Amino acid sequence: DAKTTQPPSMDCAEGRAANLPCNHSTISGNEYVYWYRQIHSQGPQYIIHGLKNNETNEMASLIITEDRKSSTLILPHATLRDTAVYYCIVISQGAQKLVFGQGTRLTINP
Amino acid sequence: DSGVTQTPKHLITATGQRVTLRCSPRSGDLSVYWYQQSLDQGLQFLIQYYNGEERAKGNILERFSAQQFPDLHSELNLSSLELGDSALYFCASSVGGQGTGELFFGEGSRLTVL
Numbered sequence: 001d002a003k004t005t006q007p008p009s010m011d012c013a014e015g016r017a018a019n020l021p022c023n024h025s026t027i028s029g030n031e032y033v034y035w036y037r038q039i040h041s042q043g044p045q046y047i048i049h050g051l052k053n054n055e056t057n058e059m060a061s062l063i064i065t066e067d068r069k070s071s072t073l074i075l076p077h078a079t080l081r082d083t084a085v086y087y088c089i090v091i092s093q094g095a096q097k098l099v100f101g102q103g104t105r106l107t108i109n110p
Numbered sequence: 111d112s113g114v115t116q117t118p119k120h121l122i123t124a125t126g127q128r129v130t131l132r133c134s135p136r137s138g139d140l141s142v143y144w145y146q147q148s149l150d151q152g153l154q155f156l157i158q159y160y161n162g163e164e165r166a167k168g169n170i171l172e173r174f175s176a177q178q179f180p181d182l183h184s185e186l187n188l189s190s191l192e193l194g195d196s197a198l199y200f201c202a203s204s205v206g207g208q209g210t211g212e213l214f215f216g217e218g219s220r221l222t223v224l
Contacts, residue, residue: 036213043200043202043217044153045112097168098213
């Protein structure tokens, strides 16, 4: 599975959009981009995933560049409860396991 | 609430001992995954079972073993415990047998080895 690179930490003001980048320059055609988050020692929580099209759900939007070498997770109106570690994971269809990296520690400030 | 239940939530034991962590997956999910999270290692994949059979293995120590029972609940057995085994142990479940698709994680079992 392709390796991902994320900034170790980011800050965002409450009420603003939080944009979390992820670089996956070695991604191949059958690999998906998944985002999970972990709020302070709780179990990780699925957010969203995509293959090549942009995706949106009730939690977030996922923007994948046309060359698929990077993506951005957007939390449109961040709240204090969005403070968490966000993991960007690239995984191929049929892969058996989800491998977590170090993620981005997002802090939402009041 | 993810629907995945893990017990116990907290466990304190001594070096050399053996413990069993239990996981009940979401209703209808056939796969169970075990992860270990320690302070210096992040989330490490240990092992996956699908409908009772081992499907994938990660960096699971030989002192650790797991199984999935016919009712689909799973147990992770940790033996000859060492101080370094202190960690959060998460169980996750999914409908299918592949890593793609949404995984639902439990709240974890915090193991402290003294």
